[in-house]
Amino acid sequence: MSIDAKLAELDITLPKTPSAIGNYIGGVVTGNLLFMSGVGPRKPDGGAVTGKVGADLTTEEAYDAARLVGLNMLANMKSVIGDLDRVTKIVKVLGMVNAVPDFKEHPKVINGYSDLMVEVFGDKAGKAARSAVGMGSLPNQIAVEIEMIVEITD
Known part of the structure; x- marks a missing residue:
């Protein structure tokens, strides 16, 4: 099944x-x-999910924000490589959480992103090596920022 068909099946519009x-x-x-x-x-609407996780946002709200990051990342990937079917493996994910100093659930937040990648690409291609870390702040006080490395075909 193509990734576009998989997105449609999941009722996901990028x-x-x-x-x-x-x-x-x-x-x-x-x-x-x-x-x-x-x-x-x-x-x-062009705005962003902002705030400190553990003060302004719950872990569950931050999980949803991380999933939203995933949707934006998929759109970015498609614009860079043209076709998401070129993805053979999500290799490495770095998830950064704008959190209060005593917050401890960074992995649960970044699961919002990782769960989406597995839904879209499957266990074999979508599950990656990953880091989930806390930050004192992120640009424009966004709640979550994620970057990744992906293996692709020609």
């Missing part, structure tokens, strides 16, 4: 590709690897 907020591009292909820039939880 958002518009978000614009970069700095002097960088969404992703770089070198050899058979795609290095994706960090992406935040942009909402369909």
Whole structure:
């Protein structure tokens, strides 16, 4: 089944590709690897999910924000490589959570992203090596930012 068909089956419509907020591009292909820039939880209205997890947002709300990051990342990936069927393996994910200092559930937050990648690409291609870390702040106080490395075919 194609990834576009899988997205339709999951009733997922990818958002518009978000614009970069700095002097960088969404992703770089070198050899058979795609290095994706960090992406935040942009909402369909152009706003973003903001705030500190553990103070302004619950773990569950941050999980949803991380899933939203995943939708934005899929849109970015498609704009960079043209076809999500080129993805053979999500290799590495770095999930950054804008959290209060004593927050302890970073992995549960980033599961929102990882769960979506497994839904879309399956266990074999979608499950990756991963880090889930806390940050003192993120750009524009977004709740979550995630970057990743992906193996692709020609």
